Amino acid sequence: MAVVKLFGAWTSPYFYRVIWALxxxxxxxxxxxxxxxxxSPLLLQYNPVxxxxxxxxxxxxxxxxxxxxxxxxxxxxxxxxxxxSDPYERAMARFWIKFADDKLILxxxxxxxxxxxxxxxxxxxxxxxxxxxxxxxMEDHGLIxxxxxxxxxxxxxxxxxxxxxxHWLGVIEDAAGLKIFEAHKFPRLQSWIQNxxxxxxxxxxxxxxxxxxxxxxxxxxxxxxxx
Amino acid sequence: MGEVNIVKLHGIGANPxxxxxEPALxxxxxxxxxxxxxxxxxxxxxxKSNPVxxxxxxxxxxxxxxxDSLIILEYIDETWKNAPQxxxxxxxxxxxxxxxxxxxQQQLFEAMTRVVTCDGEIQAKAIDEVQGKMKVLEExxxxxxxxxxxxxxxxxxxxxxxxxxxxxxxxxxxxEEALGVKILDxxxxxxxxxxxxxLNELPLVKELYPPHDKLVALLKVVRENALRVSSxx
Numbered sequence: 001m002a003v004v005k006l007f008g009a010w011t012s013p014y015f016y017r018v019i020w021a022l023x024x025x026x027x028x029x030x031x032x033x034x035x036x037x038x039x040s041p042l043l044l045q046y047n048p049v050x051x052x053x054x055x056x057x058x059x060x061x062x063x064x065x066x067x068x069x070x071x072x073x074x075x076x077x078x079x080x081x082x083x084x085s086d087p088y089e090r091a092m093a094r095f096w097i098k099f100a101d102d103k104l105i106l107x108x109x110x111x112x113x114x115x116x117x118x119x120x121x122x123x124x125x126x127x128x129x130x131x132x133x134x135x136x137x138m139e140d141h142g143l144i145x146x147x148x149x150x151x152x153x154x155x156x157x158x159x160x161x162x163x164x165x166x167h168w169l170g171v172i173e174d175a176a177g178l179k180i181f182e183a184h185k186f187p188r189l190q191s192w193i194q195n196x197x198x199x200x201x202x203x204x205x206x207x208x209x210x211x212x213x214x215x216x217x218x219x220x221x222x223x224x225x226x227x
Numbered sequence: 228m229g230e231v232n233i234v235k236l237h238g239i240g241a242n243p244x245x246x247x248x249e250p251a252l253x254x255x256x257x258x259x260x261x262x263x264x265x266x267x268x269x270x271x272x273x274x275k276s277n278p279v280x281x282x283x284x285x286x287x288x289x290x291x292x293x294x295d296s297l298i299i300l301e302y303i304d305e306t307w308k309n310a311p312q313x314x315x316x317x318x319x320x321x322x323x324x325x326x327x328x329x330x331x332q333q334q335l336f337e338a339m340t341r342v343v344t345c346d347g348e349i350q351a352k353a354i355d356e357v358q359g360k361m362k363v364l365e366e367x368x369x370x371x372x373x374x375x376x377x378x379x380x381x382x383x384x385x386x387x388x389x390x391x392x393x394x395x396x397x398x399x400x401x402x403e404e405a406l407g408v409k410i411l412d413x414x415x416x417x418x419x420x421x422x423x424x425x426l427n428e429l430p431l432v433k434e435l436y437p438p439h440d441k442l443v444a445l446l447k448v449v450r451e452n453a454l455r456v457s458s459x460x
Contacts, residue, residue, distance in 0.1 A: 049330065049363055049367065058319075061319055063319070063322045063326075064326060065325075065326060065329060067329075068322050068325045068326055068329070069322075071321075071322070071325070072318050072319070072321070072322045075318035075321065076318050087302055087305040087306045088288075088291050088293070088302070088306075090301075090302070090305065091293045091298050091299075091301070091302040094295075094298045094301065095279075095293075095294060095295060095298055098295060098298065099279065137279055141278065141279055
């Protein structure tokens, strides 16, 4: 039987996208935790171009990038499906996945990127505004019609692409002492977050909140002190 | 059969993103109407079709809009399953094509845009970046096309990577003349250089691209506008 290995890091929502896809489809895999400040030679060999996680290795062949890996998984193991079969619905799903990717860079937890928990003042204000715009677009355009998930009744790759909003955003807000997402302002998004986190596979596979909060708080203090 | 397919493409003639979609429609033999948009005065139809980004190209198929050039290309491939196929059948090969497509778009194209729209140190850095990434692309393509070391170009059988390479590098001579910058070097990037030359010979490509002088003029205008905007902010 072909072996599936997944290289990732416990803080990364991009890593979790792949975990969720594999688990929802019941695919056994071996997880290899990477220290992002000290990447293994094996990871660098499998992803020489970007040197990033996640990387899926199937039967010895590497597949890189958190949007490409789930599509590969979907094509090799089609059931249960995580993308619509209709080409137009699929194009809409891909649109929202791309939107998530474009906007969620700010929530990526590599030390040099997250402007919200490290910066203060003008940079932080800009970042907050950017996140708010993203949330408004999701609320006004993505979740119209009172859908349970972005694709309708079933969880799909689009929901998983927005996973960072459902779980990681809250931790970053706490660590940075910010309140960006207010449930009463985003009722559809609030419902979606609850629906998403209630899916058993998602519930059981979320990064440890307390551990991450402690890490972010430490990072923020270090960065603010060094200015 | 007998299904009606009304296809409209909202775009801008010289825009590289629009230039990705047209070849796909043509090689699959899909009749379409091209609607030239004016970015300073976007049509109501465009704004309605793409409320989130308000950008071109937008493909409208039987009144349903699809946005983003790469998403449009996959949509075309999945809806019109006749040959040629833009993406290979094998999932691992598809992942490779998507990977390099993403690389060309996010790494190369973005850096090339900075070469066109910036000057001074920012431009110099961008040029270095482009040259470094071209090297990576060259190595990557050797892996995607092993053995012969170059893709065989068949005008009736273009794929997604051919389209990406074409829309990004086809006007390389115009870049050289307008900017005095060598994007594509036959010595440093022999595989990609030969590939682009072969693509530029195709009647379809010659038809879709404005003549060299017009491209040079267009690039100069884009650059002047960008520099003027950045110096006034």
